[in-house]
Amino acid sequence: MEWYSIDTWIVVVGALAAVACALLGNFLVLRKMSMMGDAISHAVLPGLAIAFLITEARASLTMFIGAAVVGVLTAVFTQWISRFGKVDEGASMGIVFTSLFAVGLLLIVQAADHVDLDPGCVLYGAIELTPLDVVWRPVLFGTTLEVPRAALVLAGVTLLNVGFVVAYFKELRISSFDPELATTMGINSNLMHYMLMTLVAVTTVAAFEAVGSIIVIAMLIVPAASAHLLTDRLWLMVLLSCVFAILAAVLGHLSALIVPGWFGFADTSTSGMMAVMAGVLFVVVMLSAPKYGILLKHIRKTEAVQ
Amino acid sequence: MPELADIWNVLFLRDYNTRLVVICTILLGCACGLMGGFLLLRKRSLMGDTLSHATLPGVGFAFMLAVAMGGDGKSLPMLLTGAAVTGVIGCWAVLFIRNQTRIKDDAAMGIVLSVFFGAGVAVLGMIQTMPEGSAAGLESFIYGKTASMVLSDFRILVLVTICVLSCSLLLFKEFRLLCFDESFAASLGWPVKVLDVILLGLVTAVTVAGLQAVGLILIIAFLITPAAAARFWTNQLDRMLLLSVLIGGASGWFGASLSAFYPRLPAGAVIVLVAALCFLISMLLGVERGVLVRWLRQTQLQHRIGRQHLLRALYEILEANRQGGELAIVAVPFRQIRGRRTWSDRSLRDCIRRAYDDGLVEMQVKEDTIRLTEAGLAEAAHVTRNHRLWELYLIEYADVATSRVDRDADMVEHVLGEKMVARLESKLQTYRSAGTLVPASPHPIVPGD
Numbered sequence: 001m002e003w004y005s006i007d008t009w010i011v012v013v014g015a016l017a018a019v020a021c022a023l024l025g026n027f028l029v030l031r032k033m034s035m036m037g038d039a040i041s042h043a044v045l046p047g048l049a050i051a052f053l054i055t056e057a058r059a060s061l062t063m064f065i066g067a068a069v070v071g072v073l074t075a076v077f078t079q080w081i082s083r084f085g086k087v088d089e090g091a092s093m094g095i096v097f098t099s100l101f102a103v104g105l106l107l108i109v110q111a112a113d114h115v116d117l118d119p120g121c122v123l124y125g126a127i128e129l130t131p132l133d134v135v136w137r138p139v140l141f142g143t144t145l146e147v148p149r150a151a152l153v154l155a156g157v158t159l160l161n162v163g164f165v166v167a168y169f170k171e172l173r174i175s176s177f178d179p180e181l182a183t184t185m186g187i188n189s190n191l192m193h194y195m196l197m198t199l200v201a202v203t204t205v206a207a208f209e210a211v212g213s214i215i216v217i218a219m220l221i222v223p224a225a226s227a228h229l230l231t232d233r234l235w236l237m238v239l240l241s242c243v244f245a246i247l248a249a250v251l252g253h254l255s256a257l258i259v260p261g262w263f264g265f266a267d268t269s270t271s272g273m274m275a276v277m278a279g280v281l282f283v284v285v286m287l288s289a290p291k292y293g294i295l296l297k298h299i300r301k302t303e304a305v306q
Numbered sequence: 307m308p309e310l311a312d313i314w315n316v317l318f319l320r321d322y323n324t325r326l327v328v329i330c331t332i333l334l335g336c337a338c339g340l341m342g343g344f345l346l347l348r349k350r351s352l353m354g355d356t357l358s359h360a361t362l363p364g365v366g367f368a369f370m371l372a373v374a375m376g377g378d379g380k381s382l383p384m385l386l387t388g389a390a391v392t393g394v395i396g397c398w399a400v401l402f403i404r405n406q407t408r409i410k411d412d413a414a415m416g417i418v419l420s421v422f423f424g425a426g427v428a429v430l431g432m433i434q435t436m437p438e439g440s441a442a443g444l445e446s447f448i449y450g451k452t453a454s455m456v457l458s459d460f461r462i463l464v465l466v467t468i469c470v471l472s473c474s475l476l477l478f479k480e481f482r483l484l485c486f487d488e489s490f491a492a493s494l495g496w497p498v499k500v501l502d503v504i505l506l507g508l509v510t511a512v513t514v515a516g517l518q519a520v521g522l523i524l525i526i527a528f529l530i531t532p533a534a535a536a537r538f539w540t541n542q543l544d545r546m547l548l549l550s551v552l553i554g555g556a557s558g559w560f561g562a563s564l565s566a567f568y569p570r571l572p573a574g575a576v577i578v579l580v581a582a583l584c585f586l587i588s589m590l591l592g593v594e595r596g597v598l599v600r601w602l603r604q605t606q607l608q609h610r611i612g613r614q615h616l617l618r619a620l621y622e623i624l625e626a627n628r629q630g631g632e633l634a635i636v637a638v639p640f641r642q643i644r645g646r647r648t649w650s651d652r653s654l655r656d657c658i659r660r661a662y663d664d665g666l667v668e669m670q671v672k673e674d675t676i677r678l679t680e681a682g683l684a685e686a687a688h689v690t691r692n693h694r695l696w697e698l699y700l701i702e703y704a705d706v707a708t709s710r711v712d713r714d715a716d717m718v719e720h721v722l723g724e725k726m727v728a729r730l731e732s733k734l735q736t737y738r739s740a741g742t743l744v745p746a747s748p749h750p751i752v753p754g755d
Contacts, residue, residue, distance in 0.1 A: 034416035035352050042523070084597055085589045090412060091351035091534045095585055098527035102578035105523075109572055214427055218420035225413045260432050269431035275424020282417060286407055294406050 009131040009148055011253045014215065014274055016154035017127075017207040018245035021219035023161045024200050026238050029224040030176040035090060036075065036197070037220035039097040040204045041213040043074040045104025053111055064205060071201025072194075074100060079193070127211040127271050150210035157206045164199055165238060168192065173234050211271060218275035219245055226278075226285040229292045244285075248278035313567065324566040326456075330463050331558035331577060334516045335528055337467040339554025340474055341509045342533035343547040347485035350411060353400070353506070354529030356419040357513045358522050360396030361389035362426025366433055373436065382458065382518070390514045396422050397506040401499075459519045466515040470508050474547075481505060482543050524574040528554055531581040538592025553588075557581040612657040617666065617686035618693055619646035620678050622747075635683060637675035694747055695722075695730045702733065 021037070028034050044067035051066030074096055081092035130150040138145050165172065175182040175189035182189040200220070207216045227240035252274030260268045287295050338354075345351050368388025372381060396418045403414040474481065483491040484501050492498045509529070516525045536549035561577030590597050623638050623646070644654055658676055661667045666682035669675075678686060699722065722730075 029410075029413045032410055032412045034413040035355070035419075038352075038355065038416065038419060081589070085538070086595060086600075087534055087537070087589075088346065088349050088351060090349060091346055091530050094351050094355065094526060094530035095534060095582060098523050098531070098578050099582040101523050102527075102575035102582070105572055105575040106579075109570060109575075214420065214424050217416070218424055221413055221416035221420060225409050225417055228409065228413075229407060256428070256431075260435075263432070265432040266435045267431075268428045268435075272424040272427030272429075272431060275420050276428060279417065279421030279424070282421075286403070292408050 005146070006131045007253065007257070009146075009151065010127055010270060011250055013130045013148065013150045013154060013211060014127055014249035014253060014270065015246045016151060016158050017211045017215055018219040018223070018249045018274070018278075019242050020154060020158040020161050020203050021207060021216055022223040022241040022245035023158075023165050023238065024196065024203060025220040025224035026227070026234070026241050027172055027176050027196055028200065028220060029228060033089065033093075034221045034225075035093055036078075036200055037204050037217045039078070039093045040071040040074050040201055041208055041216060043097040043100040044068075044070050044205060045101050046070055046107055047104075049104050049107035049111065053107065060209070064209060067205040067209075068202050070100060071205055072198050075194070075197035075201065079197075127215065127274075128269075130210060153206055154210055157203050161199060161203060164195070168195070169235070172196070214275050215271045218278050219248070222275075222278040222282050223248065226282045229285050229289045232291075244278065244281050248274055248281055251280075252277040313563075324563070326460055327566070327573065328559060328562045330460055330519060331562040331573070332555045333463045333467045333558075334512070334520060334525075335532065335554035335556070335558030335577075336551045337463075337470045337512050337554075338516065338525065338528035339532040339536075339550040339552070340470060340547055341505075341512050342529040342531075342554070343536065343543075343550045344474075344481055344485055344505055345509065345529060346533040346537060347543070348505075350415070351530045351534070352412070352415055352526075353397075353509060354513055354526045356400065356415040357393050357396060357510055358517055358525055359419045359426070360422040361393045361514060361517060362423055363429050364388035364390070364392030364426075366426055366429030367392070369433060370429070370436075386462075386514055386518070389517070390510060392422060392426075393510040393514055394507065397503070397510055401502060401506070405499075462515050463519060466511050470512060473504065473508055477501070477504065478544075485543070520577075521574050524577055527578040527581055528558075531578075531585050532557065535581070535585040535588040535592075538588040538594060538596045540594050553581070553584050557584055609657075609660060612653065613661055613664075613666075614689050614693075615647060615649070616643070616654070616657045616661055617678075617682065618690050619643050620667070620676065621683075621686040621690045622646065624678070633683070635678050635680075637670060637673070637677045640674045640676060643676065694734065695727060697747070698730050698734060699726070702730075 025034075025037075028036055047066035047068070047070030048063050049066075051062040055062045074093075077096045078089065078093045081087050081095065082089045085092070087095075130148050131146070133149045134146040135149045136145075136147040136152065138147065171182070171187045171189075171192050174185065175187055175192045179189040182192070204216050204220075223241040223244035224237070226244050227237040230240055231237050253270050255277060256268050256270040256273035259273070260266060285293070287293055290296060342351070342354075345353050365385050365388055368384045371388070372384045377384075399418045399422075400411075400414045403409050403417060404411055409417070480491070480496060480501050483494075483496070484498060484505070488498055491501075513525055513529070516528070532554035533546075533550040535553050536546045539549055540546050557577055557580040561580040562573050564580070565571040565573035565576045588596065591599075593599055620638060620643065623642055624633055624636065627636065628634070640654075644651065649657075658667060658669065661682070662669055666679060666685060668677045668679060670677070703726075
C-alpha cells in the first residue's frame with residue numbers, strides 16, 4: 001500500500017464530515033430520531049430540482065440552499081404530522097420523505113427534456129474525488145498545503161456544530177431527556193428542536209454534497225450509539241462519539257485500500273468502508289463495553305446464578 | 307388528453323400493455339399494506355427502509371459468487387436469494403441490538419441500514435474493478451422501474467402475496483397480541499421472538515420481491531403510508547388491516563393507471579403521491595383519530611367543562627347570598643360570575659349562551675344579569691355536590707389512591723363506589739348546613755370581584 005498526500009486529505013475530509021455528523025447524532029439518537037439523516041438525504045430531491053429549474057444551472061450554492069430548505073421542511077412536516085395526527089414519528093418521517101422524493105422525481109422528469117439532472121451524480125459527491133478540487137494553497141513550514149474545497153466547507157460546518165453544542169449544551173441536554181421539564185424551566189424546547197433540525201439539514205446536505213450520503217447516514221447514528229453504550233454522561237458521550245467518528249474515518253480509508261487486496265481486488269469505495277468500520281467499532285463496543293456490553297453482562301449474569 | 311375509452315381499458319385491465327404492471331402494483335400494494343399495519347403498530351415503520359438498504363451487499367455478494375462459479379452474474383433468482391439473505395441478517399441484527407443492548411429500535415434500524423448499505427457500496431466498488439465487471443445494471447436492481455415489469459415479476463409477487471396473506475390469517479391472533487402487548491404475550495408462554503422473526507421474515511419477502519419490481523422508494527412508502535392512513539379510521543386491528551390493504555391496492559391501481567395515460571409521469575412517484583393523498587385525507591377526516599374528529603371531541607369536552615364551571619359558580623353565589631334555610635333563585639350580575647374564575651369575558655359569554663340554549667339559565671340583557679332556571683338549579687346542585695365530594699376525597703384519601711383521581715366530577719359515583727361516597731357524605735356532615743342536599747365546600751375561598 002502506498003500513501004499519498006491525497007490519502008491524507010481523504011481521511012481529513014472524511015473525519016471532518018464524520019465529526020460534524022456525530023456531534024448532532026448524539027441528540028438524534030437520544031431523541032429517537034436517528035433516521036432523520038436518511039430521511040433528509042432522500043427528501044432533498046425536490047429542493048435540488050426546484051433550485052435547478054429556477055436558476056437553469058447547476059450552481060452549487062443555489063442547489064445547496066434549495067436542498068437545505070427542503071431538509072428543514074422535512075423535519076417540520078414530520079413534526080406536524082406526528083403532533084397533529086398523533087402518528088408514530090418513524091411513520092410520519094417515512095411518509096414525508098417518500099412523498100417529497102416522489103415530488104422531486106416528477107419535477108426532474110418534467111425537466112428532463114433539456115437537462116440531464118441525474119439524482120445519482122448531482123446528489124452525491126464522492127469522497128475519493130474531493131482532493132482534486134483544491135481552492136487554497138497556504139504555505140506551512142516550507143511545504144505547500146493543497147486544501148480542497150470540501151475540507152474548508154466541512155471544517156466550517158464542524159465548527160458551527162461544535163459552537164452550537166457547546167453554547168446550548170445545557171438546553172440540549174434537558175430538552176433531549178425531558179422536554180416537559182425543559183419547558184417548565186423556561187427553555188423553549190420547540191425552538192431547540194427546530195434549531196437542531198436546521199443544523200442537521202445543513203450538515204446533511206453539506207456533507208453528502210461533499211462526500212456522499214452513506215457517510216452522513218452512518219455517522220449521524222453509529223458513533224453516537226457506540227458512545228451511548230459506554231457512558232451515562234452526555235458530555236463524555238459527545239466526546240466519545242467524535243473519537244469514534246475520527247477512528248471510523250481513518251480505519252475506513254485504510255481498509256478501503258487494504259482489505260480488497262486480500263480478495264484479489266485493487267481497492268474499493270472509501271465511504272462504504274467508513275460506514276462499515278463505524279459498524280465494526282460499534283460491534284466491538286457492543287460486546288466489550290464495561291456496563292452495557294453484552295459479554296460482561298453475560299458474565300455477571302452467570303456469576304449471579306452461581 | 308387520453309380518450310375515455312382508453313381510461314376505461316386501463317382501469318379495468320383490458321389494455322394488454324398496462325395490465326401486468328397494474329396487477330403487479332395492486333398485489334404489492336395489498337401485501338405491503340397488510341405488513342405495514344403490523345409494522346406501524348410495532349413502531350417499526352421504517353423497517354422497510356432498513357431492509358431495502360440491507361439487501362444491497364447481498365446483491366453484490368450474489369453477483370460475485372455467480373461470476374466465481376462461472377455463471378452469469380445477473381441471474382435474477384441468484385440476486386434475489388442474495389438480497390433475501392442479507393435482508394434476513396439485517397432483520398436479525400436489528401432485533402439483536404434492540405434486545406441485547408440499551409439501543410432503541412430507531413437507532414438499531416439506522417445502524418443496520420447505514421452499515422449494511424456501506425458494505426453494499428464497498429462490495430459494488432470491488433465488483434466494478436472486476437475484469438468481468440458488467441456490474442452496471444446492479445445498482446438499478448435496487449432502484450427498479452415500475453413500468454418495466456415482466457411475467458416472472460408477476461409470478462414472484464403472486465407467490466409472495468399468497469404467502470403473506472395466509473401466514474397473517476393463520477397467525478392473526480398471535481401477531482395481534484405481539485403488536486399490542488409483547489410482554490403479556492411472552493408471559494403467556496408464546497414464542498415471542500419466533501413470532502417477531504416470522505413477521506419480519508414476511509416483511510423481508512415482500513420487500514425483496516417488490517424492490518426489483520417497483521423500486522426502493524415505492525416499497526418504503528407502501529409499507530408505511532396505507533397503514534398510517536388506515537389507522538385514522540378505526541381502533542380495531544382487523545378492520546385497520548383490511549382498510550390498509552384496500553388503500554395500498556387502490557393507490558397501486560390508481561397510480562399505475564394514471565401513469566399509463568401520461569408517459570411523463572413515472573409510475574412509482576405517482577403511486578407514492580396517491581398514497582400520500584389518501585393519507586392526508588384520512589388524517590383530516592378519519593372518523594376515529596382524524597384531526598377534525600379529535601378537534602370536535604376536544605371542543606365538546608371544553609363545552610361540558612365550561613357548563614359545569616358556570617353552574618357551580620352560579621350555585622356558589624346563590625349559596626353565599628342565602629338568607630335562612632332555602633336557596634332562592636335570584637338574578638346574578640355578570641360581573642359577579644366573571645369574578646369567580648379566571649375566564650375571559652368572551653368565553654364566559656359563550657358558556658352562558660350555550661347554557662341558555664339548553665334551558666339552564668335565563669338572561670336579562672338590559673341589566674346584564676343571569677338567572678338559573680329550575681332545571682338549571684337542579685343540575686347546579688348536582689354538579690356542586692359531586693365537585694365537593696371530589697375535593698374532599700382528594701384532601702383526605704388521594705395520597706393513597708392517586709390512580710382513582712379523575713378530573714370529571716360527574717363520575718364520582720362510578721369511580722369511587724357507593725361506600726366511599728357515603729363515607730365522604732358523612733364526613734362532610736361537619737360542613738353541612740341544614741336544609742340542603744349540597745354540603746358546604748371543605749375549603750371556602752373568598753372570590754374576588
